[in-house]
Amino acid sequence: MTMRRPYQITGVLLLAFAVFVAVESLDLRYYTTLGPGPGFFPFWLALILGGLAIGMLIQGSFGAAEPAPADFFASRTGYLRMGAVALALVAITALLERLGFCLTMLGMYLFLLYALGRQNLILTALVSLGGSFGVYYVFVHWLQVPLPAGLFGL
Numbered sequence: 001m002t003m004r005r006p007y008q009i010t011g012v013l014l015l016a017f018a019v020f021v022a023v024e025s026l027d028l029r030y031y032t033t034l035g036p037g038p039g040f041f042p043f044w045l046a047l048i049l050g051g052l053a054i055g056m057l058i059q060g061s062f063g064a065a066e067p068a069p070a071d072f073f074a075s076r077t078g079y080l081r082m083g084a085v086a087l088a089l090v091a092i093t094a095l096l097e098r099l100g101f102c103l104t105m106l107g108m109y110l111f112l113l114y115a116l117g118r119q120n121l122i123l124t125a126l127v128s129l130g131g132s133f134g135v136y137y138v139f140v141h142w143l144q145v146p147l148p149a150g151l152f153g154l
Contacts, residue, residue: 001067002066004061005060006060006068007056007059008061015054015057017049018046018050019050025039027039084116085112088108088115092105092108096148099151100150100153101132103152104132106129106133110124
């Protein structure tokens with residue numbers, strides 16, 4: 001197996017995503033009286049991503065065909081870890097408004113740090129607490145960014 005087909009598929013998917021982001025960014029204001037508006041950066045990032053995707057398509061279609069590495073496909077553990085990340089994203093989407101940022105992110109950190117590796121239990125707890133309650137405190141109190149408070153006001 002060569003890497004030609006995976007490069008082509010990835011290039012097409014990235015190009016489609018870039019077109020989607022560019023079209024959606026046109027619904028936002030490009031420039032405001034204060035400077036670049038909310039549509040400025042998504043538009044330019046979509047153009048850059050589209051250019052890179054086109055480059056990947058050209059390289060995948062007309063460049064030298066590289067052989068696929070022996071470990072191109074993940075092991076069973078790798079696929080289980082990918083599933084854990086996808087499951088965490090679905091759970092975050094479902095629980096963020098109900099439980100609030102702190103409790104949802106605390107659960108997500110604990111789950112992912114346990115599922116993705118063998119970290120020290122104390123380190124896992126510290127990272128989870130800092131990533132949930134610490135980030136909430138910084139964003140809400142210092143940066144004045146509203147985050148979902150949820151059921152318990154956390």
